[in-house]
Amino acid sequence: MSPDHSLSQARRFSLGFFPTPLVEMKRLSAELGGPRLFIKRDDQTGLAFGGNKTRKLEYLVGEALAKGCDTLVSGGAAQSNHCRQTAAAACAAGLGCHLALGGEAPDVPEGNLLLDTLLGAEIHWGGPHRKGEQIPDIVNQLVSEGKHPYRVPYGGSNTTGAVGFVAAMGELKAQLTQLQQSLTHILFASSSGGTQAGLLVGARLFGMGAKVIGIGIDKGEAGDDPFETHVQALANATVRHLGIAHHFSATDVIVENDFLGDGYGKVGELERRAVTLTARTEGILLDPVYTGRAMGALMAMIESQQLTRADTVLFWHTGGAPALFPYAADLIAPG
């Protein structure tokens, strides 16, 4: 059985342009005096300003269409990149889209919310709920109206969505083989867990030796299971879904939780420095919430010698730049 046999069975609806570019960041590496740095440009997936959710949505929308659904329902924060890509995916597939967003309707929508609006998504405001808690109610309402809704979970992170990142690891492996390049570490922002679960399964399936390290972005609520446990469960559910015989143990899941700062969506000096330094050395725009924090973590791990000149590190750019605009005030250094 070829390693991607089980993957080829999954239904996929094309939404993006793949493979995304893999490029070296020589100027940033020199600036940091650190390891060789590569970047995987999933901010360039091509669907309505791109991002990592495009990969998950190709499989989620594939499943929605196979089931004869007519409407995608998802949810997240008001500036959710996942919701913006879901809204765009719905348009591209000829489906309706309902989004449950945290907060209240602003007078003028900005950033991702502006894009959701332009893409015609129907928005349901959830006040304190920013993780799609109202999705089941919206689904029930649509069913009672005779619609056929498809539930896209928070962050697109279920086994179907994670398959997108299993395939992504195969894509990366092929690019590295062509460059005759190997990696010691793969770093990325990890929040709803589907990216990390998929990459873990993909690393196993395609024989990638690099350490897969998620940078924790969201503190979560008191009483939630540890995020690592969630990623482990999703990775194990994904191997079962694909019919691969493997079990991930707790020690297989590496999440760095030292960079949570003041919590989800709170921009501090770590994020400001990472966003501006990456922009000014490479001309690459990160985002304030996810990739800014993850790159800040990478920089701190170089400073603390967790990553050294002996390493070759891939930073997976997961997108999010539309959120730069609503965060303008936080991104301009104070004083």
Ligand SMILES: *Cc1c(COP(=O)(O)O)cnc(C)c1O
């Ligand atoms: C959703 C998102 C992530 C996190 O991916 P998960 O699969 O939810 O862990 C990282 N970066 C950006 C820009 C995102 O939008």
